[in-house]
Amino acid sequence: MSVLPSAPRCSWLTTSRRVPLARKSLFEDRRRAGLALLGVSGGLLLVLVMSALFAGFTHQATAYFDRSPADVVVSQAGVRSMQMSTSSLPAGTIDEVRHQPGVAWVESLRQANTTITRPGSVTLISYVFGYDVRTGRGGPQHLSTGRPPRNGEIVIDAAGAEQLGVGVGDQVQVFGHGVEVSGLTTGLTSLGNTNAFMTSDTYALLAGPGTNYLLVGASPQTTAARLAARLAHDVPAVTVQSRAAFSAEDAALVGDLYGDVIKTMRAIGFVIALALVALTLSAITTSNLREYAVVQALGATRARLAGVIVLQALWAIVVATAIATVLALLLSRSVGVLAPNVELVVEPGAVLSTLLGALAVGAPAALLPLRRVLSVDPATAYRTSS
Amino acid sequence: MVSSPSDDPPRRRREVPLSRRLLLAHPRSFAASVGGVGLALMLILLIQGLSAGVDSRVVVYEQHSHAQFFVAQPGTTSFLGATSVVPKATEAEVRRQPGVTWTAAVRGFFTVPEVGGTRVPSYVVGWTPGERGGPWAIGKGRAPAADDEVAIGRGFASRTGLGPGDAVELLGRSFEVVGLADDADMFMASFIFMTHDATDTLLHQPATTSFVLVGSSDPPATAAALHTAGLHALTTEQIGANDLGLKGQAYSAALGFVVALAFGVGMLVIALTIYAAVTEHARDFGIIKAIGARPARLYRLVLTQSLVLTTAGLGAGALFFWVGRRALTSLRPQFAITVTAHSVGIVLLLAIVMALAATALPARRLAAVEPAAAFR
Numbered sequence: 001m002s003v004l005p006s007a008p009r010c011s012w013l014t015t016s017r018r019v020p021l022a023r024k025s026l027f028e029d030r031r032r033a034g035l036a037l038l039g040v041s042g043g044l045l046l047v048l049v050m051s052a053l054f055a056g057f058t059h060q061a062t063a064y065f066d067r068s069p070a071d072v073v074v075s076q077a078g079v080r081s082m083q084m085s086t087s088s089l090p091a092g093t094i095d096e097v098r099h100q101p102g103v104a105w106v107e108s109l110r111q112a113n114t115t116i117t118r119p120g121s122v123t124l125i126s127y128v129f130g131y132d133v134r135t136g137r138g139g140p141q142h143l144s145t146g147r148p149p150r151n152g153e154i155v156i157d158a159a160g161a162e163q164l165g166v167g168v169g170d171q172v173q174v175f176g177h178g179v180e181v182s183g184l185t186t187g188l189t190s191l192g193n194t195n196a197f198m199t200s201d202t203y204a205l206l207a208g209p210g211t212n213y214l215l216v217g218a219s220p221q222t223t224a225a226r227l228a229a230r231l232a233h234d235v236p237a238v239t240v241q242s243r244a245a246f247s248a249e250d251a252a253l254v255g256d257l258y259g260d261v262i263k264t265m266r267a268i269g270f271v272i273a274l275a276l277v278a279l280t281l282s283a284i285t286t287s288n289l290r291e292y293a294v295v296q297a298l299g300a301t302r303a304r305l306a307g308v309i310v311l312q313a314l315w316a317i318v319v320a321t322a323i324a325t326v327l328a329l330l331l332s333r334s335v336g337v338l339a340p341n342v343e344l345v346v347e348p349g350a351v352l353s354t355l356l357g358a359l360a361v362g363a364p365a366a367l368l369p370l371r372r373v374l375s376v377d378p379a380t381a382y383r384t385s386s
Numbered sequence: 387m388v389s390s391p392s393d394d395p396p397r398r399r400r401e402v403p404l405s406r407r408l409l410l411a412h413p414r415s416f417a418a419s420v421g422g423v424g425l426a427l428m429l430i431l432l433i434q435g436l437s438a439g440v441d442s443r444v445v446v447y448e449q450h451s452h453a454q455f456f457v458a459q460p461g462t463t464s465f466l467g468a469t470s471v472v473p474k475a476t477e478a479e480v481r482r483q484p485g486v487t488w489t490a491a492v493r494g495f496f497t498v499p500e501v502g503g504t505r506v507p508s509y510v511v512g513w514t515p516g517e518r519g520g521p522w523a524i525g526k527g528r529a530p531a532a533d534d535e536v537a538i539g540r541g542f543a544s545r546t547g548l549g550p551g552d553a554v555e556l557l558g559r560s561f562e563v564v565g566l567a568d569d570a571d572m573f574m575a576s577f578i579f580m581t582h583d584a585t586d587t588l589l590h591q592p593a594t595t596s597f598v599l600v601g602s603s604d605p606p607a608t609a610a611a612l613h614t615a616g617l618h619a620l621t622t623e624q625i626g627a628n629d630l631g632l633k634g635q636a637y638s639a640a641l642g643f644v645v646a647l648a649f650g651v652g653m654l655v656i657a658l659t660i661y662a663a664v665t666e667h668a669r670d671f672g673i674i675k676a677i678g679a680r681p682a683r684l685y686r687l688v689l690t691q692s693l694v695l696t697t698a699g700l701g702a703g704a705l706f707f708w709v710g711r712r713a714l715t716s717l718r719p720q721f722a723i724t725v726t727a728h729s730v731g732i733v734l735l736l737a738i739v740m741a742l743a744a745t746a747l748p749a750r751r752l753a754a755v756e757p758a759a760a761f762r
Binding site: 031032035038042043045049050053076077079080081084085086088089091112113115125173174176177191207208210237239253256257261264265268272276278280282335338339341342368 | 412414415418419421422426428429436460463467468471498499505557575588589594618628639640650655665710
């Protein structure tokens with residue numbers, strides 16, 4: 001198919017009725033365009049998926065505290081997060097905190113990193129929480145099915161339950177003892193683990209006494225930040241943070257652990273996209289060299305030809321980013337079916353940064369075909385093809 | 387053009403190397419293609435290498451423990467994946483069992499100390515100095531002897547700049563670093579060794595421990611006796627396998643997805659390159675068809691290009707991997723990226739499948755080229 005202008009005269013060079021040369025030559029061969037755009041999309045999808053995996057994992061890692069009604073979290077001195085941490089508070093800390101001004105309520109929270117097993121089935125790493133079911137503050141804030149646990153029972157996350165192959169009424173083993181699943185919650189299973197909840201009495205019976213964290217509610221007269229600052233000053237033997245700060249620490253730790261791997265994968269995705277954009281534009285330019293010569297013979301300036309290449313790069317990148325975004329969104333919705341512990345969060349900021357990154361790599365990718373087009377001899381147009 | 391359209395052996399030897407010429411008609415495009423395939427294969431190698439690296443470090447404690455059994459809290463199946471709490475008196479009970487030659491109580495737990503603004507995820511091991519279960523190699527300084535002393539893994543030291551004589555705060559208490567432990571780092575966490583008594587104080591659990599390591603001169607008899615005594619004992623192999631299994635369970639889906647994506651991208655690069663070559667040289671292929679080349683010969687042409695490109699991509703991928711691995715491990719020493727025969731085998735297999743699958747569309751395009759194209 002020719003990409004020559006359809007108008008009999010050269011008015012297209014100067015009027016708004018120009019032939020969309022860049023788009024036409026890019027999509028001239030639909031199979032080639034399909035391969036190229038899928039390839040570039042693949043590279044950008046890799047970038048987007050890495051960002052989405054990271055965002056998803058961060059979201060999962062902070063999900064428990066993001067939903068907590070607490071304003072302030074008290075942990076052992078030197079413990080600033082729950083991820084990869086162990087906290088054990090000295091006896092008496094709860095009373096010391098309870099009597100501080102600005103404290104509306106305080107609750108003891110038990111927590112351990114352990115495993116949940118369905119006998120004869122898989123074993124899942126899990127944060128198991130022991131909480132006061134009368135207030136429910138330390139427990140799951142939402143149940144998709146069933147009811148809160150009684151003694152000898154447990155609430156587990158639905159994604160974890162799916163991996164274990166259990167439902168409400170089934171038995172699982174925690175701390176080496178059988179407990180019955182009384183309900184399911186959602187959104188608390190991550191790449192690394194799942195979450196489960198039992199009464200503080202059951203927890204103490206199975207794992208021994210103690211207090212791991214304190215959840216603190218602020219009275220209406222103060223704010224979380226002020227209360228955290230006051231408690232940190234008045235109860236110096238522990239770590240006191242606002243719930244938001246505690247969540248931020250968990251998120252930062254995820255960043256420390258996986259940030260470099262994610263950045264490396266993203267960089268590779270961008271470089272793959274660069275190679276594919278260069279390859280695509282180069283192939284299109286090569287197959288349309290004679291047409292470019294014709295256009296040049298008809299009076300097109302070098303700037304106009306350069307503009308065609310740049311526009312092609314823009315088209316390829318924008319369309320590929322759109323395809324990659326749609327694929328990433330589809331994946332984010334369907335990934336749970338294949339892997340219940342994986343969450344992909346496609347954030348608008350990540351899409352924008354991917355587009356900007358792709359545009360940045362598209363610039364050097366356009367240089368190769370640009371050189372070829374600018375060196376075309378208009379006389380080529382009058383030669384027979386070889 | 388080809389000099390010989392027929393397939394008889396004596397003349398085929400003088401065939402024009404059409405595949406090579408088509409691929410190298412535009413060296414820069416070929417380089418971009420090789421780069422694209424190489425990056426995709428490098429990504430697969432990197433994922434495999436990271437996974438193998440993590441695996442090789444996950445069981446480092448078990449490997450160095452020299453124990454036959456780990457006695458743990460009922461329900462605990464792994465060393466790193468679960469918190470185990472057993473009464474300290476368990477050790478005396480274990481020691482009484484037949485075949486037991488030695489026991490050692492060790493406590494283990496994760497923590498994330500912050501040193502100069504750097505968070506260092508760590509696994510603390512509390513053991514009794516003079517007994518087994520502590521650091522297996524001290525490269526600098528000495529093993530801790532007092533309750534306010536620790537030995538830190540080399541990775542911890544290199545990330546924080548701490549060394550013997552420095553102080554480090556753990557769970558609100560200050561410890562003196564007295565030694566650097568060799569080979570005591572995992573993928574994301576370093577080991578910290580301190581006395582068992584120190585961990586008792588830190589966790590406010592004076593009468594408990596996490597595991598009792600057991601050496602035995604008669605493992606089958608000891609295993610039976612521990613079971614009869616109602617103790618939850620796992621062999622070192624079992625506990626190591628469970629740690630590996632939990633790691634795999636956590637990350638295999640995400641890693642598999644990235645590998646699949648890299649595979650798809652690599653395949654598309656190969657397909658695009660060959661497809662572009664076929665399109666560009668449609669007239670030449672028309673001539674080849676017009677002078678009698680069989681479809682099998684044309685498919686072989688496409689397949690050869692695909693294999694050549696994949697082979698070159700493998701070379702480039704290996705080079706990129708080597709550079710990437712060096713850069714990543716020098717910037718972030720905690721990343722152990724290991725090349726195993728298994729990971730290389732997987733990459734080779736995927737590369738072959740990639741090369742074969744990528745020929746589908748170009749082959750169809752080639753089949754559609756009419757001999758009459760030669761005369762247009």
